[in-house]
Amino acid sequence: MSTNPDGDRDRLLAEAVRLREAGRREEAKERLVALSGVFPDDAEVAYQTAWVHDTLGLEAEAVPHYERALNRPGLSATDRRGALLGLGSTYRILGRYEEAVATLGGAAAEFPEDGALRTFLAMSLYNVGRTHDAMEMLLTLLAATSSDPEITGYRPAIEEYAKDLDATM
Template identity: 60%
Template sequence: MTATPPLPPEALDRLHAAVRLREGGAAEEACEKLLALSATYPEDPLIAYQTGWAHDVLGREGAAVPFYERALAGAEALDVEDRHGVYLGLGSTYRILGRYEEAVTTLEAGLVAHPGDGALTVFLAMARYNTGAHHEAMSALLALLAESSTDPGVHAFRKAIAYYAEDLDLVESDG
């Protein structure tokens, strides 16, 4: 795959303006601007990512997928934070669309690229739940809870929660 050429300054300015619109609550206007940019620069992964995100914000998950997929295909050109966002955006979008296996695959790849990430772990657990992998989903959530919770009650039982996360089906004999 050939590297995507850098965006000209004018295109970067338009991209940043559209992102500010989305962040400011003007998602529809942002989406329109991003679609225009995407038509001009269809291979740019950052524009594709931001266009997918704008569609997601508007509840247009089905329309977001091709943009996220295009962004993922060029993810090596993205910075770490944007790559993370692509994995999370595409994986969670697949999940909400009922494309559970694709969600699991995408979110697992995200965790390979971003080990230990809490958001990816949670969305992967939801996708695993949807595929019927309840044990794996619950174990991942318990491990994350034991590791990251600041709740005093959880903190007091952190070791036990982490232990059970390893083997939820463990039953101790009484003798």
């Protein structure tokens, strides 16, 4: 475990995360930026730093932290999924739609059961003019995940129409 003069990395990171979770995001950001300076190659610190910037609406500032987190070893699968979703959705918010599609498309391939990734990918596909692909993805996801009896009763039809929205049956 790495340490620094101000204390132990794990303790400092945990404190910053608790601050973010408690709604003290500015304070968490200050601590995480400082921690990033001490541990510039730490993927988990970079991910948490990106996350807090995102929660503050500082999307452009979050991007390099997400990218650093994803380009270093050390993220758990859960944190990797979260960083990919965060980066992809942040690219989308910033109007970087092609990068959003590439990031979220890769993430959805890596984590195929994650409906949130596919939802954000569908929004990004819409933004690049791929409306058919976006609708197909959303309809397929809706049919597969809805517990609404009005939806489940039409599941086979929705799944079929998702393949070709222009088809008539």
